[in-house]
Amino acid sequence: MTFGRRVSGGFGVFCAALIAAVSGATALRADEGMWLYERPPLDLLKERYGFVPDAAFLDRLRMASVNIHASASFVSPEGLILTNHHVALGSVQRLSSPENNYVRDGFYAPTRDKEIPIPGLTIRVLVSIEDVTSRIEAACAGASSPADALKKRNAAAAAMELECRRTTGLEGEVVALFGGARHHLYRYKEYTDVRLVFAPELQAAFFGGDHDNFTYPRFDLDLAFLRAYEGGRPARIEHYLPVNPDGCREGDLVFVSGHPGDTDRLVTVAGLNYFKNVTHPKKIEALLRRQALLNAYSARSPEAARRARTNLYFFANSLKSTEGELRGLRDEILMGKKKSAESDLQAAVMGDPSLRARFGSAWSDLERAYAWAAENEAETRLKGDMPGGGWGRLTSHALTLVRYAEEIRKPDAERISGYHDSDLPGVLRRLSSPSPTYTDLEEVFLADDLERLLETFGADDPYVKTLLEGKTPREAAREALSGTRLGDTAFRRELLKDAGKGIAACEDPLLRLARRADPFIRDVERRYDEHVAAVEEEAYARIAQAGFAVYGDKSYSDATGTLRLAFGTVSGYPFASTLVPPFTTFYGLYDRAYSFGDRDDFALTNRQRERRASVRLETPLNFVCTADITGGNSGSPVVAKDGSLVGLVFDGNDASHPNAFVYDERQARCVAVDIRGILEALDKYYDAGALVREMLDASRRP
Incomplete structure (x- = not known):
């Protein structure tokens, strides 16, 4: 799982921001x-x-x-x-x-x-666009909480995407724009x-x-x-x-x-500070650790170097990009402009009783969300994804298979994101496609993720105990990957037959590891959605609407x-x-x-x-x-x-x-x-x- 919209590598919380306010508070730059x-x-x-x-x-x-x-x-x-x-x-x-x-x-x-x-x-080509904001808003009417609204919104979007595929043959995607204040249905032709x-x-x-x-x-x-x-x-x-x-x-x-x-x-100042103090430094730390691991792996042989070359390229690229963003977050002049724009919009909202009643609490809601995210950062980052899954194809396949087998038996509206009927063609295509896998490289990733969990939470942590079962991280990783058959495309296709009925009973060691991990991962996802993602969706939509009310809506999302x-x-x-x-x-x-x-x-x-x-x-x-x-x-x-x-x-x-x-x-x-x-x-x-x-x-x- 990735937390927030700008995260990569399985950690960090980033929110989609809003531009409407800046377009009125300051003229668009060139x-x-x-x-x-x-x-x-x-x-x-x-x-x-x-x-x-x-x-x-x-x-x-x-x-x-x-x-x-x-x-x-x-x-x-x-x-x-x-x-x-x-x-x-x-x-x-x-x-x-x-x-x-x-x-x-x-x-x-x-x-x-x-x-x-x-x-x-x-690949996909955008064929047509439809504004479905009113349909999304109607689906969320009467929601009991931001988390309930998020669930209803995701279910409504999934239903529209499935309807699109069935009626047009095109791939549908409901896109949240302007912080969630608008929603458009994009229809794609796929190749x-x-x-x-x-x-x-x-x-x-x-x-x-x-x-x-x-x-x-x-x-x-x-x-x-x-x-x-x-x-x-x-x-x-x-x-x-x-x-x-x-x-x-x-x-x-x-x-x-x-x-x-x-x-x-125009993410709020609270969000920018969270990026500056928490997510970006942690991401840089993780990337440096992965680079060191891969450099050591590459030194094993010319073939190991060939296998690792692409990952090393992307690690270096991501590291340099993240370091550059962090410099921007630490630039007092740039961030001063952000603070000024936010203050101007807040002043306009608080100065109008009607706007204050509708939108005034959005900023404080986000402050609480980011405070929760900071307090729970390590758990979200390290327990919110399958160990090894951020970069390992086999471990990702294992969790996807386990979740497919469970979610396919639920009504569509009750499934987690990524497993709605509209998503399944892509899920099945990825699982059924042949691709080379390097078990020894994946073992490096999995062992390191297990080691980080052990270092951070200790051997008595329930999640760590469940994953390791008394073994060392290296032993657990070797056991899971040395005996797995998930690298065999034919084996994965066999597991997918009859809506994945054979997955739950399969004793493949990597599938067993994924089954042990999944309940904990789901719990992290649930709590993150409740305390952060749902709050972001609701608060940024209100800030966007405030921006429209104060400055107009002729801007870009x-x-x-x-x-x-x-x-x-x-x-x-x-x-x-x-x-x-x-x-x-x-x-x-x-x-x-x-x-x-x-x-x-x-x-x-x-x-x-x-x-x-x-x-x-x-x-x-x-x-x-x-x-x-x-x-x-x-x-x-x-x-x-x-x-x-x-x-x-x-x-x-x-x-x-x-x-x-x-x-x-x-x-x-x-x-x-x-x-x-x-x-x-x-x-x-x-x-x-x-x-x-x-x-x-x-x-x-x-």
């Missing part, structure tokens, strides 16, 4: 905003840039945008998808083996029959047959390593191509983005369409992992006593490599070294713009005013970390791969002329 497609900032664009995208522009961009648990886009009518290498990295790792190390060596399928299916990967087409070497995609991560200038080929199939053939796509081989220029207005993860732009539109200009920025250019080139790639001796994280690939003479070194490689982005925007297309693709978002610079809480365009930048660099690299480094032709031919179609 190119600020991750805008809903159903509420595009047309007046703002007209005022600032003299340009208003029409409905055809927005519809095409929306339908060309792909949700891949991050962002991506269609770039040809033959189902070709462009995203980041680091977005596809997990899939590339799963398809790799000691004999075919596609992470290290890259991959290219020159013909369709060479494209490799990616088991378990599903479950997705294949790998191209991925460069990790060294080319992540040139500079963690040293250069979240910095700029950059020189990365962080791109990958996939292809969606239907009925065994490339999907026929009506809405795709034509590539623009001329790219963009400094000062150009550009748009970013993607799926930014949850932001906390916090990011929720769903499709958003951002805009900005291609622009460098001042840094220290110099200027940072908007573009980098292949010249800069070679200069940076040779300046560091062409070694380690700054080494060129063999292709880059051997084919230097054929590359037009003046070709733009990466660029920056002022578009408002955050985590989850990776893989987002950058498009020009004519709707053509000019770039691919892959990062933000260091100054962009506080974007989770506040936008500031002075130095914060969105970092993208230039389409000209993509085309040049495909042609000159990888002999991928067929890919180049497919995109260019598609761009010439009317």
Whole structure:
């Protein structure tokens, strides 16, 4: 389980925040905003840039945008998808083996029959949107408590999602917006047959390593191509983005369409202090511990290093991001702006008797919720998920199977989140999909989680005693994983037959561990929902409504992992006593490599070294713009005013970390791969002329 909307790795409490208040208390800063497609900032664009995208522009961009648990886009009518290498990295790792190390060596399928299916990967395209706020509010009427309202709200949303699937064949998702003051039903078309087409070497995609991560200038080929199939053939796509081989220029207005993860732009001061003092320091501590574990595991053998490489990349990325956010939380100037905005809204509410009666207690309710969360932080973080489940596939499968077998026998409205009828196709697809598992690596994760529980709560703690049964953490982890058959896809499929009737009686040791853990995990979830999640839902909805009443509602909602539109200009920025250019080139790639001796994280690939003479070194490689982005925007297309693709978002610079809480365009930048660099690299480094032709031919179609 993950607690709150911005948590990763199974701990921390983060609430979806509200933007309505800041939009009235202070003017939106320059190119600020991750805008809903159903509420595009047309007046703002007209005022600032003299340009208003029409409905055809927005519809095409929306339908060309792909949700891949991050962002991506269609770039040809033959189902070709462009995203980041680091977005596809997990899939590339799963398809790799000691004999075919596609992470290290890259991959290219020159013909369709060479494209490799990616088991378990599903992508989605947003087809339509409906405001269902009134239906959600009606379902919650008469709730006896915030926790009861949360339960009713989740049941109503699940019913709408199931209705969507049954009546339209589309995947439905009810999305809470503006802190829960509004709810929209998003309908998606799903593609479950997705294949790998191209991925460069990790060294080319992540040139500079963690040293250069979240910095700029950059020189990365962080791109990958996939292809969606239907009925065994490339999907026929009506809405795709034509590539623009001329790219963009400094000062150009550009748009970013993607799926930014949850932001906390106006979480209350109490929440920000909780992040600063509790969740972020604890997350950093946990990530450092995991890094050390994985580094030790990697030292066992070259094969162990290959298996751990992807996890190490994501740990380092998450660590650097969290450290950057913590710096933002400790920045007195930035946080002073947050306090001022909150005080202004509170003063307006308290000064109006009607508003005070309706909304005045919301802030104090949240203060109590975060105080409870701080007091119970260790239990929530360490007992709120299956041990090893944050990063282990087998342990996650075990808990999912145990819960599926129990929840499927309940009426839909009484099930826990994630197991409603509308969720089950995805659950069954994940459990039934083949994927490599590394038992020795999972044993490291499981043993460490058990060790942390023992260190924190002691051997006499009921949960610890139930899990360990008198064994050491290492012994318990080895017993559970050495004898499990859950890595066998056929075995998992057999367990799922007859609605999972055989799961409860199965004596697989990892399933037995999950059965012992589940009652404790459910109790933590229940108490967290009662004391924090339900309070957040109710209080933030009221604060949002207060913001609407005081300032109006022409603003943008916090990011929720769903499709958003951002805009900005291609622009460098001042840094220290110099200027940072908007573009980098292949010249800069070679200069940076040779300046560091062409070694380690700054080494060129063999292709880059051997084919230097054929590359037009003046070709733009990466660029920056002022578009408002955050985590989850990776893989987002950058498009020009004519709707053509000019770039691919892959990062933000260091100054962009506080974007989770506040936008500031002075130095914060969105970092993208230039389409000209993509085309040049495909042609000159990888002999991928067929890919180049497919995109260019598609761009010439009317």
